[in-house]
Amino acid sequence: MMADSTTQNQKRPIRVWVDGCFDMMHFGHANALRQAKAMGDYLIVGVHSDKEIEKNKGPTVMKEDERYAAVAACKWVDQVVPDAPYNTTVEILKEYNVDFCVHGDDITTMADGTDCYQAVKDAGLYRECKRTQGVSTTELVGRMLLMTRDHHRNRGTAGASPLASISSEDLGSFSTASGKTGINTGVSHFLPTSRKIVQFSEGREPEPNDRIVYVDGTFDLFHTGHIEFLKRAREQGDYLLVGVHDDQTVNAIKGVNYPLMNLHERVLSVLACRYVDEVIIGAPYSVTKDVLGKVYNVSLVAHGNTPTEPDLDGKDPYELPKQLGIYYELENPNASVTTEGIIDRIIEHRRVFEERQRRKNAKAVLEVEAELKEKAGKV
Structure with missing residues (x-):
């Protein structure tokens, strides 16, 4: 017993x-x-x-x-x-x-x-x-605070500095956690490793008769709009393959401020989502024959009911799947939550979030001091 x-x-x-x-x-x-x-x-x-x-x-x-x-x-x-x-x-x-x-x-x-x-x-x-290391909400807010409404929508200044439209007063409002005056440049400090990708990967291969659905996108500042879209796409089949565009492609299509998160940061966010089975890292902006057949045999290409930017050659990126009759448009009830919308929240309440950054940095100093005291007490 x-x-x-x-x-x-x-x-x-x-x-x-x-x-x-x-x-x-x-x-x-x-x-x-x-x-x-x-x-x-x-x-x-x-x-x-x-x-x-x-x-x-x-x-x-x-x-x-x-x-x-x-x-x-x-x-x-x-x-x-x-x-x-x-x-x-x-x-x-x-x-x-x-x-x-x-x-x-x-x-x-x-x-x-x-x-x-x-x-x-x-x-x-x-x-x-x-x-x-290398990512936090505070850091992401800092990246967005270095944008203005006009600047982050500008597609015609591909060589401009991300700081070009920020006033010296705005730049002077930032300080580092160390207490020294400095500028948050908005650059990602995340260093990707193959091990991290493996840790986040599911590793599941599709079954021979699985219906494979393909979607692609930037997936910048991964949010509930993305999540609902991926959930609905997964419901259209048995296996969801997601293409994440590389930084250069996103930058060329969307403009100098995008993406806010680099390719590996965005890939890890997508891989962590329960509706995703596999990711193509650095997928082409236009859906090609290679995308449809060289990774897995794709049965359906899904896209949300939102406007699509043309490729750099001016063509519809979904031209091929439409010709093949495997293109499907998804209704997305959470389409109101977008990357641009999140940035707008920051820009709209700029001073509030600048104060939040100052408070966070000051608090970070106190937390570091408390951590050092705790470690000293254990010695």
Whole structure:
């Protein structure tokens, strides 16, 4: 009887808790969730409300419903808890029958500077994962703050500097986390590796009779509009192949400010989505015979019901699939959430987000100091 009981206990799934803002859900968030899921069997993610984040951190870029949906679409997440408390408590972990909580190896503090995870650390219910270097919501907002409404829509200044239309007053408003005055240039500091791509890849090959659907796009600032589109595309078949255009192509088609995220950042965001099976990295802008047959035999090419920019030669990029009768246009109820729309939110409330950046940088200094003190205390 004792052996049966022990066996039953061993089979109980390990329940892991992660919480956060997940504002502008990016591959750094996804990587933390991937690491947390690898520590157990069932991953529960608590997402803070707009009100809680405003109180402790500043205004959000994405609304809470958008953030809940973005986290739910991550393939490593089993359950989302909306309106999770900003200060992680032992009580919330008990409520969801959680074995332990996971957070990155950086300190997160409340508005008053106290460690959000101190209670669960003291209770022995805390574990750490590696924070992904080179990306954060603060950095992404910084990239967008270096744009103006006119500049980021300009397709005729391919050689211009991204700083060309920013005033010296705007540039002077930025400071680094180290406390030194500086300019956030908006350049990505993420260094891609083959290992990271493998970690995010599903690795599943299609079955011989699977209906393979192909979609392509930029997928910049990966958001709920993209997610809903990919979900609907996946419903049209058994296997979803996604083409992500390279930086040079996006830049040539959309203009000097795009893309905000580089190719590998965008690929990782797409790979983290539960509706995606495989990605073509640096897919051509126009759908070619190679795209339709050299990776897998594509049965259907889907595209959203939004305007499509012509290729550089002026041709319709979906001319071939239309001729073959395999082109399908998807209705997308979330088409109102776009990359341009997110940038507009930042530009519209420019001063608010500049103040948010200043507050974040000042808070980052305090968090680094607290982290150094904590490490010194362990020595």
